[in-house]
Amino acid sequence: MISKNSAKLMRFLPDKVVFKIARKAIDGYLDKYSEIKVNGYENIKKVDGAKIFICNHLSNSDGFILEKVLKEDYDPTFVAGVKLSNDPVTNLGTKVVKHISIKPNTADKDAIMGMIKILKDGENLVLFPEGTRSRTGSMIEAKKGVILVARMSKANIIPISLSGTEKLLPINKEGDMSQEKWNNAVVNVNIGEPVIIPKKDKEESKHDYDERCLNYLMKSIAKGLPEKYRGVYK
Template sequence: MTFYGFARGVVKTVLTPLYRVKVYGKENFPETGGVLLCSNHISELDPPVVGISAPRPVHFIAKEELFNMPVLKMILPHVNAIPIKRGMSDRNALRKGLGVLKDGNVLGLFPEGTRSKTGELGEGLAGAGFFALRTEAKVVPCAVIGNYKPFRTTKVVYGKPIEMEELRSRKASAEEVTKVIMAEIKELIVKNR
């Protein structure tokens, strides 16, 4: 068993009963090929909860500062996390993310770039659109709904892959594509609250 599989099992055993994690729409998640998984961001618990809910291993892009924290710096490199420098174009992180998708794996992103202070969906950054346009990966929207109160239900909802052909063929901007992704996430939140 890989460290990722072991860590996922441990986290799932703890978080699933504690936050009553319910997963919807797993059938929308492609079984093979590159997947760009884009979720809203309401808590620092989102990456592990989305990670244990996804049917396939996820390579999350995470802020570089987390890789300097005492325990996390030992764990993150072994659970497929990719560090990114915030507030600038981090070519190394972008290259690694594209590699994950081109190799047919799952890249997890929180397009807002940071946690929402209000719990409401914020503006998405162009990075999500960049990855969606630069690869043939399926783009799967995801909504985390709940407030992570112990023994209250937290939902993770996967939507159908977003139709990208028209956007890719007319060379839409990364910003426009990110807006489309954010609209799909918002729709999932509204429908499943």
């Protein structure tokens, strides 16, 4: 990983130079440490138009892995927590991956409207509905924002099930992202069949309907994971 001092110094360089340095470093880490196995890529082509890729979240390497897999054909925009921009090292990652910043655990209307605009414009989006990386290595309860974005954009939804990134770039136990270290790991990227949000039952409350939709989407991710990764969505 690029050192924190080096990352701080890079803030004084032109953006184009920073991009080239960060891009080369991240590509180098992925080439050196990861063996990426992709299954189900053909499922994406089963639907036309804008797509929301939804995925479980295990590591700061998740975005880099998915960008490598999806960029050539789908060039998605990622949704990333603002704290990634606050750390000098992880901020370099945000220079490489096209993204929208969002304030976690808040009703960030600007970010949500930005996501919807991207999709309405026919572009693609990657969302991690859990909102944060799982510290247990298995799925945690998701946030409902993904339901709002999906309904308002009417975009296609493609579930992606990711495993192995928790070994590739493990979460630092003290919470210092700049101290996270890359390790050799096999990363499995399972791309599922497109899913459609179920319709609301007449007698169903909005709360119950939202819960049912969210559970349905998250289980479509869990379906492509080994059982030990499924967590609350077993």
